Amino acid sequence: MTFGVACSPSSAQFVKIRNAERFEKEFPRAVKCIKDEHYVDDMLVSVETEAETVCLAKEVREVHDKGGFEIRNWFTEKLQAGKSCTTKRNLLRILMRIYDPMGLLGLFLMYLKVLLQEIWRSGIGWDQELHDQLAEKWLIWQRVLPEVHKTPLKNYVSTCCIIRKDVILDEPLTQEELARAERIIFTQIQADVYASEIRSLKKDPSQMQPWKSRVEKSSPLYKLSPVLDEHGIVRMRGRLAGTLSVSETLQQPIILPRKHRGTELLILSYHERYKHCNHRTVVSELRARFYIPRVLGEYNRVRKSCQRCKIDGANPEPPSMGNVPFQRVAVGQRAFSFTGVDYFGPLLVAVGRRVEKRWGVVFTCLTSRAIHLEMAHSLTTASCIMAIRRFIARRGKPLEMISDRGTNFVGSARKLEEALQAVDVNAMMDEFVGPEMKWSFNLPAAPHFGGCWERLVRSVKKVLSQFELPRKPTDEVLMSTLTEIELIVNSRPLTYVPLDDEMDTPITPNHLLLGSSNGCKPPAVFDDSSTAVKSAWRAAQRSADVFWRRWVSEYLPTLTRRSKWFEKVRPIEVGDLVVIVDNCSPRNSWPKGRVIDVVRARDGQKMQA
Numbered sequence: 001m002t003f004g005v006a007c008s009p010s011s012a013q014f015v016k017i018r019n020a021e022r023f024e025k026e027f028p029r030a031v032k033c034i035k036d037e038h039y040v041d042d043m044l045v046s047v048e049t050e051a052e053t054v055c056l057a058k059e060v061r062e063v064h065d066k067g068g069f070e071i072r073n074w075f076t077e078k079l080q081a082g083k084s085c086t087t088k089r090n091l092l093r094i095l096m097r098i099y100d101p102m103g104l105l106g107l108f109l110m111y112l113k114v115l116l117q118e119i120w121r122s123g124i125g126w127d128q129e130l131h132d133q134l135a136e137k138w139l140i141w142q143r144v145l146p147e148v149h150k151t152p153l154k155n156y157v158s159t160c161c162i163i164r165k166d167v168i169l170d171e172p173l174t175q176e177e178l179a180r181a182e183r184i185i186f187t188q189i190q191a192d193v194y195a196s197e198i199r200s201l202k203k204d205p206s207q208m209q210p211w212k213s214r215v216e217k218s219s220p221l222y223k224l225s226p227v228l229d230e231h232g233i234v235r236m237r238g239r240l241a242g243t244l245s246v247s248e249t250l251q252q253p254i255i256l257p258r259k260h261r262g263t264e265l266l267i268l269s270y271h272e273r274y275k276h277c278n279h280r281t282v283v284s285e286l287r288a289r290f291y292i293p294r295v296l297g298e299y300n301r302v303r304k305s306c307q308r309c310k311i312d313g314a315n316p317e318p319p320s321m322g323n324v325p326f327q328r329v330a331v332g333q334r335a336f337s338f339t340g341v342d343y344f345g346p347l348l349v350a351v352g353r354r355v356e357k358r359w360g361v362v363f364t365c366l367t368s369r370a371i372h373l374e375m376a377h378s379l380t381t382a383s384c385i386m387a388i389r390r391f392i393a394r395r396g397k398p399l400e401m402i403s404d405r406g407t408n409f410v411g412s413a414r415k416l417e418e419a420l421q422a423v424d425v426n427a428m429m430d431e432f433v434g435p436e437m438k439w440s441f442n443l444p445a446a447p448h449f450g451g452c453w454e455r456l457v458r459s460v461k462k463v464l465s466q467f468e469l470p471r472k473p474t475d476e477v478l479m480s481t482l483t484e485i486e487l488i489v490n491s492r493p494l495t496y497v498p499l500d501d502e503m504d505t506p507i508t509p510n511h512l513l514l515g516s517s518n519g520c521k522p523p524a525v526f527d528d529s530s531t532a533v534k535s536a537w538r539a540a541q542r543s544a545d546v547f548w549r550r551w552v553s554e555y556l557p558t559l560t561r562r563s564k565w566f567e568k569v570r571p572i573e574v575g576d577l578v579v580i581v582d583n584c585s586p587r588n589s590w591p592k593g594r595v596i597d598v599v600r601a602r603d604g605q606k607m608q609a
Helices: 008-021 028-036 050-066 088-097 106-122 132-150 159-163 175-193 195-202 261-273 279-289 295-305 307-312 381-395 414-420 425-432 447-466 475-490 509-513 530-559
Strands: 226-228 234-236 338-351 354-365 371-376 400-403 438-441 577-579 592-594 606-608
Touching: 008 028, 008 050, 028 050, 088 106, 106 132, 175 195, 175 261, 195 226, 195 234, 261 279, 261 295, 279 295, 295 307, 338 447, 338 475, 354 381, 354 447, 354 475, 371 381, 371 447, 371 475, 447 475, 475 509
Parallel strands: 338 400, 400 438
Antiparallel strands: 226 234, 338 354, 354 371, 577 592
């Protein structure tokens, strides 16, 4: 038979049927199946029992074998013909066929779900037989399954079954049946807690003295004037009886106990009805129909246990704020011994008739909080190196420089961040790193590590916005403006301004750099005698000592108090599954990750992962 010819399908069907007709007396059921329940080379048939399935499969295979046709890839919903049904495919099919919307069989289904996870981890194929331990666990679950119907359930869970004894469970409940189910639930909740009070209220009132309360004084219902309505539900006899504009439920609200599972489910249903918000409305609606002692506290307790509210209100839990880095408290060191560097911009300048971009470079003394501003003409490596060399020529070589340039240099704009990727970090290291100078990088995605200089970048931008510059200033105007901003920012007080002594001034970074807050000094007569030089040197030393003494006594105590992250939290451990909070991720993107390593700080806390 030629494959692809137009008559090939009909010829194949003719040969298949002609071969089957030869065995019509010997295998009538198989021949009927081949004639009527085959589609081209596929067989689709349904039978009543497993034994009939196996028998039919053998007969069909034998008839086809007589004609030289090989039929294979058998599959059945109940079992593979001639094989066991203990396969991953059948386990998953059975699990998915169990309908349990209320979760009443969760204890039994969890065992099968865990077993299915073990099967996945073992690498067994869909139609491959389960081996010893997995097969034994599957047989254990099969033996336990018939005992499910013997499991007792709470009355308020099986209320619908009690009500609908004479109807089909698939039909929806009528309004009358729902009201009856609700009354049964309320009576069951009250019977669990107020059984003795209900017995007292059911006594014949003619046998009791009318001026005495029908419940004991020690009862929690004593002050609520409880009564039984016609359905046997305990209600509070309120003071609004007879008020026409008030509903009956508000006149006599239903009494429900605190910390009862039924009450918690009722509160949770109201909470979910109002979409997990509108909390005052929920409490108001509950009070309009029920009397629940301390209902506000009960509602808050239920709301805090709501899993969706926990997820929606979840926030990252950073560890307790660590100790101040030693670079921030390097007392007595020269200014800019420990320096943080960052870029900001771009700033547009006019160069002739064209417009070019410039960037500001902020160098921050981590100890004295002084700044030094330079202007970078581009974001190339050469321009960055020249800006740093100008800074070193004026302020001296620092002991350590720190920047946000790990795998990324966080800038103030996306273009700045993309452009800074082109800076050759290795070339900068070759230029500056040596025995006398160290360069450190902060971790990526940790901007708070550079908060010391990020805050001063904001201060520089704020002062820059107050200058009435041309829309496109020249390089000379921009550089002069940055120098003025440097003086202004370095004149800021590091401590509180004293109010009781007008002569006492707070210390500023300029006191260390220039000797006064604004750099102005009284004129003096020039004297180069040894006595004058010696006294001048002593005066300079004394000014530096005064600055550092005041820095220790006035500024250093302000670094002691933690401004956030006060509480200790459970440390992140290796292997923890976490949600990665990244401000750069797209909206509604919450990737998951697994911790593979943690980094400890000097105080032993796990600060990074």
